[in-house]
């Protein structure tokens with residue numbers, strides 16, 4: 001297969017791209033890096049920003065998970081139907097990234113002291129995506145077909161449903177969005193797979 005993902009043995013910042021590749025009928029290779037090897041520094045020194053994930057697409061080597069999602073969006077017709085939609089998809093994906101950063105801060109820095117407040121604040125963050133989805137008759141974030149931003153929103157919502165199972169109960173459009181994405185046959189198959197299920201969501205075992 002043309003794609004090789006190099007990352008740690010977690011879903012983390014590769015959850016969305018794996019769901020996207022599966023839904024787009026793509027196969028890919030996984031290079032799993034264990035943290036002890038990583039700490040030796042040899043591989044880290046070859047990474048543009050000293051971090052993973054990395055994807056190889058033929059002779060192209062890309063870092064930055066959102067740049068990878070956009071590249072896969074261009075490769076697989078999942079970046080809107082015109083520049084206006086592409087710009088709106090970029091905007092929504094940046095919004096998803098803002099939520100990812102909040103979630104990562106909770107998981108890695110504030111889990112024990114901050115979980116209750118995070119869950120209290122969550123509806124105000126999720127309601128922004130609820131409003132966008134509710135306005136779009138296709139059920140997707142932008143336009144009339146799936147985009148890379150949909151996969152990222154879907155995956156981050158799955159992770160939030162683990163943190164707080166009831167978090168979508170007052171958000172019908174998001175609940176329907178998760179159901180719609182989960183029902184896509186190739187996504188359903190991937191989410192049922194051991195490859196997906198065997199990986200923890202985050203690197204510190206907290207979820």
Ligand SMILES: N[C@@H](CCC(=O)N[C@@H](CS(=O)(=O)O)C(=O)NCC(=O)O)C(=O)O
Pocket residue numbers: 008010012013044050051052053063064065066203
């Ligand atoms: N902006 C980057 C962030 C990448 C990043 O933070 N990678 C972490 C792992 S994870 O947070 O994505 O799980 C890393 O390489 N950490 C190891 C290190 O920094 O040495 C992206 O989106 O890809």
